[in-house]
Amino acid sequence: IVTALACELRETNEEIQSKRLVEEYINKTRPVVLDNPRFRLHYHIAPPVGWMNDPAAFSYYKENYHLFYQYYPFNTTTGNTHWGHVISKDLVTWTQLPIALIPEEELCFSGSAIEVEGTLVLMYTAHKKNEYSFNETQYLAFSNDGVVFNKYVKNPVISFANNNSLDFRDPKVWKYGALFYVVIGSRSSDDKGRVLLYKSKDMEYWEYISEIAKNNGDLGFMWECPDFFELNGRFVLLISPQGLTNKTTDRYQNQYQVGYIIGTFDYATGDFKEEVAFQELDYGHDFYTTQTLERKSIRYLIAWMGSWDAMFPEREDGWAGAMTITRQLTLNGDRILMKPVQAIENLRGPPIFDGYLEPDNIISLNQTGELIITVNVTEDLILNIRGENDISLIILKFDMATKKVVLDRNGEIRQGEWKPILSTSWRVFLDASSIEVFCGEGEMTFTSRVYPNGMWRVVNSSVKGVNLTAYSLNRSVPL
Ligand code: FRU
Structure with a gap:
């Protein structure tokens, strides 16, 4: 018919x-x-x-x-x-x-x-x-x-x-x-x-x-x-x-x-x-x-x-x-x-960083990146994510006391309690004007536009080191 x-x-x-x-x-x-x-x-x-x-x-x-x-x-x-x-x-x-x-x-x-x-x-x-x-x-x-x-x-x-x-x-x-x-x-x-x-x-x-x-x-x-x-x-x-x-x-x-x-x-x-x-x-x-x-x-x-x-x-x-x-x-x-989606892993270039990022240490990414972070839920975690001229754009936190994940975009705070279900790692996707955070196996996600105007710089602002892998991601859509 x-x-x-x-x-x-x-x-x-x-x-x-x-x-x-x-x-x-x-x-x-x-x-x-x-x-x-x-x-x-x-x-x-x-x-x-x-x-x-x-x-x-x-x-x-x-x-x-x-x-x-x-x-x-x-x-x-x-x-x-x-x-x-x-x-x-x-x-x-x-x-x-x-x-x-x-x-x-x-x-x-x-x-x-x-x-x-x-x-x-x-x-x-x-x-x-x-x-x-x-x-x-x-x-x-x-x-x-x-x-x-x-x-x-x-x-x-x-x-x-x-x-x-x-x-x-x-x-x-x-x-x-x-x-x-x-x-x-x-x-x-x-x-x-x-x-x-x-x-x-x-x-x-x-x-x-x-x-x-x-x-x-x-x-x-x-x-x-x-x-x-x-x-x-x-x-x-x-x-x-x-x-x-x-x-x-x-x-x-x-x-x-x-x-x-x-x-x-x-x-x-x-x-x-x-x-x-x-x-x-x-x-x-x-x-x-x-x-x-x-x-x-x-x-x-x-x-x-x-x-x-x-x-x-x-x-x-x-x-x-x-x-x-x-x-x-x-x-x-x-x-x-x-x-x-699984196939997004095909965009990864060779790892830019793989190991323990010490306090105050920095990872620089050229416009795109994926961070895989092993979160220790008995400690505070603070990543300061910066753009052009080292201006702080995002503070991404795990707050041990409240068990909250916090995404602070220049004072506009989005947060929620996170109880890891299947995994304690996070994946953070950075693109030329966006951030997407997946906590655990997608138990909690944060999707926001943010404008670095060039390089990203990710600073470990926690008291302790952070276990982290970082990749750059290749282009997959038309400019
Ligand atoms: C949602 C919406 C839809 C509508 C469309 C119009 O954002 O308002 O309800 O179909 O956008 O662009």
């Missing part, structure tokens, strides 16, 4: 022409970015020029991993959103492909992908606005080569939700048995974030099943970019809530955050029963909206390494925004562990 849908392809001349103009604009503007490589990331996906937010449609099709992203080429803030597109064989090395979706009467908001009978089907939110209001419905687009995408002629395929406000977006689609399912982020008419579930036989006619979860307390007015999947035998609802009010603890320190609810789910009734309440996924400053993909029983995740209130100093250089490195998810007890 979906193949029949795909046959009704539409590729208007205007569409072809607009895509060509966008590509021309990108090529023309690229030199501005290439001339200012100080913050350009070496192994994180970033836009060729212009603005990037949410990852979308993380998928595997025709022997490539595909990732799409919210893209506005013409400015370094968001605008009429397009879909940018990158592919990879190993989830580490990424290549840019031509623009996948361009806005016409609709902006192309976030969404997901599924392969159906050899066709890659995108489902995304068409955001239409005028001076006074906006409207959100769900659209399909198809590709038979994984490069050129055409919008379905009979869009939208889902256009209405009961008791809803105007916010109704970010469909995440999957297949179970003979049916397709989709979860959609929503804000109810009484301003509560919630997730709605639908099913379909053919991707065209969708039937509403249930509200699988709703904010019944302080979890915000809108839940964006939902995702719903099985992980180690339990169901995980991953959401990006806006307007969370409980910011009194160490958690939820950013404007918006990503978190998850664990529970049981019954396909027959559409009932999701919460077993473990909402927990934040990452502890850093810049981690908002996610996409996951399961392949060969491994669940991968990529997040926008950004947030709506971040400064993005790279704007001066003609671009803004980036994705995290790919992570692998597992469930351990009631917590998601998130560790770097």
Whole structure:
């Protein structure tokens, strides 16, 4: 049936022409970015020029991993959103492909992908606005080569939700048995974030099943970019809530955050029963909206390494925004562990340091690095991570007394208690404008943008020596 849908392809001349103009604009503007490589990331996906937010449609099709992203080429803030597109064989090395979706009467908001009978089907939110209001419905687009995408002629395929406000977006689609399912982020008419579930036989006619979860307390007015999947035998609802009010603890320190609810789910009734309440996924400053993909029983995740209130100093250089490195998810007890994808180890050059870093000793890294640190949980650990002119940018600590890991970015503190589960080592990934810290086997992670403007210098500011290995990492994305 979906193949029949795909046959009704539409590729208007205007569409072809607009895509060509966008590509021309990108090529023309690229030199501005290439001339200012100080913050350009070496192994994180970033836009060729212009603005990037949410990852979308993380998928595997025709022997490539595909990732799409919210893209506005013409400015370094968001605008009429397009879909940018990158592919990879190993989830580490990424290549840019031509623009996948361009806005016409609709902006192309976030969404997901599924392969159906050899066709890659995108489902995304068409955001239409005028001076006074906006409207959100769900659209399909198809590709038979994984490069050129055409919008379905009979869009939208889902256009209405009961008791809803105007916010109704970010469909995440999957297949179970003979049916397709989709979860959609929503804000109810009484301003509560919630997730709605639908099913379909053919991707065209969708039937509403249930509200699988709703904010019944302080979890915000809108839940964006939902995702719903099985992980180690339990169901995980991953959401990006806006307007969370409980910011009194160490958690939820950013404007918006990503978190998850664990529970049981019954396909027959559409009932999701919460077993473990909402927990934040990452502890850093810049981690908002996610996409996951399961392949060969491994669940991968990529997040926008950004947030709506971040400064993005790279704007001066003609671009803004980036994705995290790919992570692998597992469930351990009631917590998601998130560790770097294995293949990232292929980027390592020869070790720059391997041994005991004595107090006040320094490791210098040229723009990129991975540190592997063996943490002794009976001692304090303090690393002072510096950039240009030896200015201190990050203080990364383990505080023995409180058992907290602390990431202090110029006084903006993010922290949480860490009980090592599977290992007591940390992996710290430094790139030309980012830091990602993985404690243990991803038991706690911190993702933040930070701007060294050149070399990194890592100083051991602890009283004792630190057992550490450091590598530089090779480039795996286009400059
Ligand atoms: C999340 C989000 C999505 C929306 C997209 C628009 O950051 O607001 O809900 O689809 O960004 O760019």
